[in-house]
Amino acid sequence: MSWLGPVAGVLLLIKMCTLLAFEVLDLLLPTWFLGFGEASALRGKPKAINILETVRNFLDGVFQSAKYPLSVYFPSTCVVGDPIEKFTVSHAVGMTRSVATKCVLALIEQAGLSDAEFVEFVPLIKSCLYIKCTFESYSSDEDLLQRSILSKMVVAESTRPDIIQLLHSFSLSVAKQGLVYSAVIDSKIADFNRRSSVDSGRISDAERQMLKLLPLQDKRYLxxxxxxxxxxxxxxxxxxxxxxxxxxxxxxxxxxxxxSEWKLILTCSALKNLTFLMRQIAIFLRSLKEAMNTAKKSINLAFRAPKLRDPNPQIGYDMCCLWCHFATDFEKMLGPTVFAKAETQFLRGQFDREMTEKCRTCDAKIVAKDFRFISVLMGTNTNVQSLQVVAAAAESELEQARLKAVTARLAQEEHLWREYLDAMKQWTTKNSADRTTFLLREKDDLEKATKELVDGSTPVYFLDKPGFLSTTVQSAVHKFSVAPDLFQVMAFSKYIVQIGTAVSEFVNGNPKFTCGLVFAPNCAEWGSAYSEKKLNEAVATAETQLRTDELHMSVRRGTLTFAESSIPNHSRRRGFHEFFMVVSDVEESGQLVSGFSSSALWVRTTVADVPLLSTSEYIVPDPSMLHSGSGLSKSQRLKQSLSGQQLWHKLLPRLWHGMPTSALAKPAVYVDILPYDLLLTKALLHFNTQPKSVLPQGKLASIVWAKDDSGTDHRRGMQQWLISGTMNYTQKMVDDKILTLPGYTPKIYTAMKSPQYNEEDFVMTMPLVECEGQKAALPFRQAWLDSPDGRFNACKIQFDAVVAAHDKEFNVSGVPFKGQKRMAPLADESDPMEALLGLAPAAETKAQLEKPLVEISAADMDLLIDAKKQLWLLAKKSTIISCKKPLLLLWGEYIKDDVLKKRQEANNAWLMEYKFDSPDMKAFHFHELGNVPAFEEGLTTIKSFLKFLEQHAIVQPSMACHEITVAEDSYKINMTKECCFEKKPLPANQTPSANNGGSLLSFSGTDLGQHLKLVHRLKYNLTDSSKGIFPQKPGIFLTHDMKVEAGKLYRLPLS
Incomplete structure (x- = not known):
């Protein structure tokens, strides 16, 4: 009968937003919306006896939910605006009636009724299929709980919650608040009682007393x-x-x-309370059975129950105390099987006569063998035990002695292991602090030595007034000339310059030893930058300027021809680029006085097979950030392709070829007055490290002075970037053992000796230290457990308890050591299902999603974005989708300074603040260092990532727009410049993928709700041009792991 499911074609779209608009709202819900698990009942599962009684009442009539509606609420997994899923609505009041309706429907469905019989039940079916409920808004979970309990207490038709339900409710409330039950239960009860003005709506003194006592009982008691x-x-x-x-x-x-002996016997305990409870129940059930066998009609327990209970509970409790006192002795004498039977007999009252006698006489010398029922159960009516019993007793005594020895030995091994772990913890803390201090000191020494080298060999100057350009260059040259190792610097020098007047000043200021190289423009003026005609005109203009008579320079046009293998197939740029080499036109005896007039570059004017720079080595326009999505302009690409170390490795040897031998023996000074990358610096550093270089030793001065008219002065930033880039590359050469810095010798950190343990001290257990993600453990050796020393018979229960207690503290997996290198992974102490997202499969199918549909495929799933820009997940297999890896990345870029200010003033841009002010803040971290293992944690705190980097000798890294300070075992992080990520629409020429698909979704702010979240991604980058932690495109992550079924479609709602 399909009528028990939802009617075909009927789609119930009860929206949560509607519910929240009212303080109290009446609903008509189908029974399959109402949950039936224990989690769906606020006060715990309903009693079976009450459910059966309610079912009988329904069968006698119908369920009048209009008169007695259920009180419901919606769990935290429900999202405002979503349709209500099956079995998700929880009960504040009425769980018993809700379950009873499902029982009635199941009974009718399984009864095999004929059509005529079925018709008689139609009114009942209707009343159970759709149920009136009320939803009342509440301020907090505590408020909802107290209302639920109070409504059950004050309504006459309701059954008052019993003490177990009250304990469940208060325990759940206390646990949610992270409090200690015993410390707050009194105040919780007082708060509850203040809500009611009538005694029936308050927790009684008896209930209060039991709420405090029940948690102290044996775990079997409840x-x-x-x-x-x-x-x-x-x-x-x-x-x-x-x-x-x-x-x-x-x-x-x-x-x-x-x-005193009997006072000890009769003192209550948790075990005695449990035994008394079991005895009371056993006597009640025995009496009830006897009454049912003799009764002529059904028994009314409301009237008969008091007569079926233990008539003398006081002596009954005394007997339970006496039994528990000698229970261990009884078990030794009888053996486990006979003892279990004897205990059942005792609980049913079969030994009451003798036990009552013993309790009344209170013989101080009483021992276990004085009980007559023991001798009967042993097969003798005398106090003389059988030979078998004597042997068993002797064996038991031997095992008891051996167990004591084993326990003592185990305690000793546990003590040694605790001492080792404590010492190891102290050593790890101190070693970590010492290592951090060492790395910081080593970093300071390296940076100091590097800075001295950079300041002396490749300085970068900032010049605010262009009129002093020539003076600054001459000053730099003079600084080089007076250095101890460059006293003959004026012999031969070369200036790389790009402006006619400045070039003239330099080459004519020292006509014998100076030349200039000027690269022709790569594009024309604004508005017609890529016009071939205008480009030719620009080249001609530059040449005309250089050949002006007033400049007194001799100029030759040269050609760089590109290596065909380095030109992309799709590129339409020409296979050559022009340059101009200039020297002073001063002559002696009809010959130029410049020593560079004999250079092969001057004579031949060509350099062949010059490789273009690979796009992967291009410099990002913003030197302090790694952009996410912005490309380089055509002019930037043209400019950067004609660059790189390989260019200078071709050009400089050509320049010095043909020069007198005396020129190569003396150092040269290079001056770059329009620097924009580090590639000349890198080339010179490599040339200087070659023992048989065809070039003289060289020094480079870079002058940062030119600026555009955009309104933003980037010169200081450019100077800093050139300095830090040079230092980073120099340090990389030191790390690669290519370059040695004067006054600096790399040191290797040597840790103090770590604590050790002697494995011979561990006979029963096997110490396993922490490694490869495996926690330290002390499991029992399987070989010892299998040996005679590790086997127990009479004391097996006690020994198993010893093993369990040991494993609880020292070996959570419970797996003994069997000789393998490592044990099986530790059992997860937390319930993995508790943290999973509570998303059920959607009712829609992929075919029903609104088109057009964007599909992004991944290993375990397909991500779908429909026409409404909603996100869906189609599982390819049954698995758990991790919340520590991004589903999608956003498309856009990080912006700051004037650009950010304009976006903020416009107030129409989607911005995500890039700000970290605590090392405990979380982000997704990764790196791509070839010699360092991957960072497996991914989404974690910045502190964890910094500790990981420290383990690989990377300490106190720079971080874009932030400053990181490292002490011995602490970190501080401060934002130094405001920065934001701007999400942009995906360009039409970009194919949607996991790397950009986040920008296709529709969301206004940075809060994506309870199922998804936006997280910054940080990458430690180490390249020739950048070093440090840089932001990457933010990602969209799940808030928790999500369990999915193969072939099922899930909607991932956005706020």
Missing amino acids: SVLSQHWDAFKATESAIPLRTLVKWTDRALPADMSIG
Whole structure:
């Protein structure tokens, strides 16, 4: 009968936004919307006895939910605006009736009724299929819980929650708040009682006392009591609340005239309370069975229950105390099997006569063998035990002695292991601090030596006034000339310059030893930058300027021809580029006085097979950030392609070829007055390290002075970038052992000796230190457990308890060591299902999603974006999707300074602040260093990533727009410049993928709701032009791991 499911074609779209608009709202919900698990009941699962009674009431009539509606609420997994899923609505009041409706429908469906019989049940079916419910808004979970309990107490038709349900409710509330139950239960009860003005709506003194006592009982106590009250109403059961209160915390009278032995016997304990509870239930069930066998009609427990209970619970509790006192001795004498039977007989009252006699006489010398039922169960009526029993007793005594020795030995090994772990912890802390201090000191030494080299060999000057350009260059040259190792610097020098007047000043200022190289323009003026005609005109203009008579320079046009293999197939640029070499036109005897007039570059004017720079080595326009999505302009690409170390490796040897030998023996000074990359610097550093170089030793001065008219002065930033880039590359050469810095010798950190343990001290256990993600553990050796020393018979239970206690602290997996290199992974102590997203499969199919549909494929899933820009997940296999890896990345770029200010003022851009002010803030971290293992944690705190980098000798890295300060074992992070990521629409020429698909979704702010979240991605980058932590495109992540089924479609709602 398909009528039990949703009617075909009917789609219920009850929206959460509607519910929240009212303080109280009436709903008509189908029964399949209402949950039936324990989690769907605020006060815990309903009692079976109450469910059966409700089912009987429904069968006698119909369910009048209009008169007695259920009170419901929606769990935190429900999202505002989403359709209500099956079995998701929870109950504040009415769980018993809700489950009863499902039982009625299931009974009717399985009854095999004929059509005529079925018609009679139609009214009942209708009343159970659709149920009136009320939703009342609440301020907090605590408010909802108190309302639920209070409504059950004050409504006459409702059954008052029993003490187990109250304990469940308060325990859940306390756990959610992270409090200690015993510390706050009194205040919780007081707060609840203040809500009610009538006594029936308050927690009574007896209930309050039991709420404090129940958590102190044996863990089986609640289970036994719950099972009994599941079958019988508490007031009609073997042990109603008043009996529980009276005997669970029994105190002996102060004037009781018994000896100390019996006072010990009769003192209450958790085990004695449990035994008393089980005895009361056993006696009640025995009496009920006898009454049912003799009764002529059904028994009314509301009337008969008191007569079926233990008539003398006081002596009954005394007997339980006496039994528990000698239980261990009884078990030794009888053996486990016979003892279990004897215990059942005791609970049913079969030994009451003798036990009552013993309790009344209170013989101080009583021992286990004095009980007559023991001798009967042993097969003899005398106090002389059989030979078998004597042998068993002797064996038991031997095992007890051996168990004590084993326990003592185990305690010793545990103590040694704790001492080792404590020492290891202290050593790890100190070693980490010492290593950090060493790395910081080593970094400072390296940076100091590097800075001295850079300042002396490749300085970068900032010049605010162009009129002093020539003076600054001459000053730099003079600085080089007076250096101890460059006293003959004026012999031959070369200036790389790009402006006619400045070039003239330099080459004519020292006509014998100076030349200039000027690269022709790569594009024309603004507005016609790529016009071939205008480009030729620009080249001609530059040449005309250089050949002006007033400049007194001799100029030759040269050609760089490109290596065909380095030109991309799709490129339409010409296979050559022009340059101009200039020297002073001063002559002696009809010959130019410049020593560079004999250079092969001057004579031949060509350089062949010059490789273009690979696009992967291009410099990002913003030197302090790694952009996400912005490309380089055509002019920037043209400019950067004609660059790189390979260009200078071709050009400089050609320049010096043909020069007198005396020129090569003396150092040269290079001056770059329009620097924009580090490639000349790198080339010179490499030339200087070659023992048989065809070039003289060289020094380079870079002058940062020119600026455009955009309004933003980037010159200081450019100077800093050139300095830091040079230092980074120099340090990389030191790390690669290509370059040696004067006054600096790399040191290797040597840790102090770590604590050690002697494996011979561990006979029963095997110490396993922490490694490869495996926690330190001390498992039992399987070989020892299999040996005679590790096998117990009579004391097996006690030994198993010893093993369990040991494993709980030292070996959570519980797996003994069997000789393999490492044990199996530790069992996860947390319930993995608790953290999973509570998303159910969608009712829609992929074919039903609104087109056009963007599909992005991944290994375990396909991500779908429909026409409404909603995100869907189609699982390829049953698995768990990790929340630590991004689903999609955004398209856009990081912006700052004037650009950011304009976006903020416009107030129409989507911006995500890039700001970290604590090392405990989280981001997704990664790197691509070839010699360092991958960072597996991914989404974690910045502190964790910094510690990982420190383990690989990377300490106190720079971070874009932030400053990181490292102490011995602490980190501070501060933002130094405001920066934001701007999400941009995906360009039409970009194919949607996981690397950009986030920009296709529709969301206004940075809060994506309870299922998805936006997270910054940070990458430690180490290239020839950048070093440090840089932001990457932000990612969209799940808030928790998500379990999916193969072939199922899931909607991932955005806020």
